[in-house]
Amino acid sequence: MNIDHLRYVLEIAKTGTVKGASENLFISQPNLSRALKELETSVGIKLFKRTSKGMIPTHDGEEFLSYAEEICGKIDEVTAIYGKGSSQGRRFSVSVPRACYISAAFSEFIASLDKSFPFEIYYKETNSMRAINNILESDYKLGIIRFQDIFRHYFEELLENRDFTFREINRFSCVVIMSEDSPLAKKEILETRDLADYTEISHPDSFVPALSVSEMKKAELTAGVRKRIFVYERASELDLLSSLPDTFMWVSPAPAELLKRHCLIQRPCIDNSRVYLDYLIYKKSYRLSPLDKRFIEKVEDAKEYCF
Secondary structure: OOHHHHHHHHHHHHHOOHHHHHHHHOOOHHHHHHHHHHHHHHHOOOOEEEEOOEEEEOHHHHHHHHHHHHHHHHHHHHHHHHHHHOHHHHEEEEEEOOOHHHHHHHHHHHHOOOOOOOOEEEEEEOOHHHHHHHHHHOOOOEEEEEEEHHHHHHHHHHHHHOOEEEEEEEEEEOEEEEEOOOHHHHOOOEOHHHHOOOEEEEOOOOOOOOOOHHHHHHHHOOOOOOEEEEOOOHHHHHHHHHHOOOEEEEEOOOOHHHHHHOOEEEEOEOOOOOEEEEEEEEEOOOOOOHHHHHHHHHHHHHHHHHO
């Protein structure tokens, strides 16, 4: 038995014919039939039965093929990571929303990497539509998108139409963060009206194609607030919040360590009814790499500390 034989039978199972498999594998039918017979002799079971509908796996064959697929998948993963000694094998790319818990997860992810091997890491904070387009049009493999629950149907339909695999990884109501010197920090629970005289720090690039700009502002911005600063870059947002006690910002619940580092406080807002979802997305044709799986694990871990 060898790895080529395993790939041969997987292709036969996929196409349903020796002829179709031989064409896809660029080997002759006699050689492929011979390899199948050698494999069946080696393992001592019949893998396929010939029917009018083509080559159908036997009961034993189905079990064998599941092991063969797992083995070939693991070999592909190892080859992708270490093959040819290039950094391309350890390339990781993800587009994410601006979220404290995801940023913390990314730091843990980087800290966990074996630095003795080369790698290339691409981490981009952006809105949901750009994250989707980064996968469709650029060389990004993974994404996390954020949207309000009221827009879930729109985004799920969009992802289905673009052949994405997606799943919910987080659901939350935003909290308000502000300087520990802010008068708002004296209250354990806030109401929206408490924010009226303060300056809101806001992400300026939230975007849902189904909505006009005015509808988008109404859905995302705080009613009654008349002073806003729109900032694209997270470090500047945190600097403004920590240095200006009259500012606040809506965020997903943040890790205590990050809040302490920037001298910030977070508070729930009792009349905030907006619920947000974070979805993990990638193309259906893409197989998650070991680095992808490690990053997702770190995101799940970080969520447990914040929510």
